[in-house]
Amino acid sequence: MKKILVIGATSGIGRRLAEMYAARSEVRVGVMGRREELLQEFAERHPGSVASACDLAGPEAELACALEDMEARLGGIDCLVLAAGTGCVNPALDHALERPALLTNVVGWTCIADWAMRYFRSRGRGHLAVITSVGGLRGQGGAAAYSASKAFQINYVEGMRCWAHQQAPAVCITEIRPGFVDTDMARGEGLFWVAPLEKACRQILKALDEERDLVYVSRRWRWVAAVWKRLPTGLLKRMKVG
Ligand SMILES: NC(=O)c1ccc[n+]([C@@H]2O[C@H](COP(=O)([O-])OP(=O)(O)OC[C@H]3O[C@@H](n4cnc5c(N)ncnc54)[C@H](OP(=O)(O)O)[C@@H]3O)[C@@H](O)[C@H]2O)c1
Numbered sequence: 001m002k003k004i005l006v007i008g009a010t011s012g013i014g015r016r017l018a019e020m021y022a023a024r025s026e027v028r029v030g031v032m033g034r035r036e037e038l039l040q041e042f043a044e045r046h047p048g049s050v051a052s053a054c055d056l057a058g059p060e061a062e063l064a065c066a067l068e069d070m071e072a073r074l075g076g077i078d079c080l081v082l083a084a085g086t087g088c089v090n091p092a093l094d095h096a097l098e099r100p101a102l103l104t105n106v107v108g109w110t111c112i113a114d115w116a117m118r119y120f121r122s123r124g125r126g127h128l129a130v131i132t133s134v135g136g137l138r139g140q141g142g143a144a145a146y147s148a149s150k151a152f153q154i155n156y157v158e159g160m161r162c163w164a165h166q167q168a169p170a171v172c173i174t175e176i177r178p179g180f181v182d183t184d185m186a187r188g189e190g191l192f193w194v195a196p197l198e199k200a201c202r203q204i205l206k207a208l209d210e211e212r213d214l215v216y217v218s219r220r221w222r223w224v225a226a227v228w229k230r231l232p233t234g235l236l237k238r239m240k241v242g
Helices: 012-022 036-045 060-074 094-122 144-167 195-209 221-230 232-237
Strands: 002-008 025-032 050-053 081-084 126-131 171-178 215-218
Touching: 002 012, 002 060, 012 025, 012 036, 012 195, 012 221, 012 232, 025 060, 025 144, 036 050, 050 081, 060 094, 081 094, 094 126, 094 144, 094 171, 126 144, 171 195, 171 221, 195 215
Parallel strands: 002 025, 002 081, 025 050, 081 126, 126 171, 171 215
Antiparallel strands: none
16 A cells, blocks of 8 residues: 655645545555644544644654654655645745744755655655745745745755765655645735646646656646746846735
């Protein structure tokens, strides 16, 4: 039986992916996130699944313990889907508002990604899937910490690919790079091409089944990304993004 762990499974993309996996008879699902009551509800609805709370913004030693415990209860992990993430618009550059994105998307995220890669190397195989963002391709004046944290993730994934090529060639990494998806996170003005959650998760699941390296969600965002990456900074400064 294939064991899949979804971190950030209490809502949005992570939650829907966990449900889709749980509907497959050959898969056993582990779910992690902060809101314990939602994780318990998932476990009750999907017998055989394993739920455990964790806080990516909390102490890293606790995070590592929670992963070890989940691995033992699940009976191993074949694929770890790291969907947890946070961020908010912060036009005032209030540092207190930036901290959760930095702690969750950078510090906690790296702790989990490192743990997963070392774990898969020790097993000789495995699949890590992470959700970055098209927003990580350039800095955003209205959400500087969020876009920078996603840029960190995109570069870290590239670093992990190089590491895996040398040290764990059978370990696969899928980077999921969404534009906008209709979840709690995508609220506000100026959003466009917002993909319905169901459609986005179907595309993500297909990419994970095919063990793709990189997938834009929805697919049309790869064209936006191609232009976005090359946009002159002078033009970017005049745009109101984030
Ligand atoms: N929706 C979009 O338009 C969009 C676009 C680009 C990228 N993304 C990325 O997609 C991923 C999923 O986001 P979503 O759209 O599904 O939003 P969401 O519905 O808000 O889900 C975010 C998930 O992350 C978890 N999480 C947040 N902070 C956490 C922490 N400190 N510790 C543990 N879990 C934490 C949340 O669980 P708890 O609240 O229970 O902790 C929740 O399960 C994120 O990485 C996001 O950056 C989303």
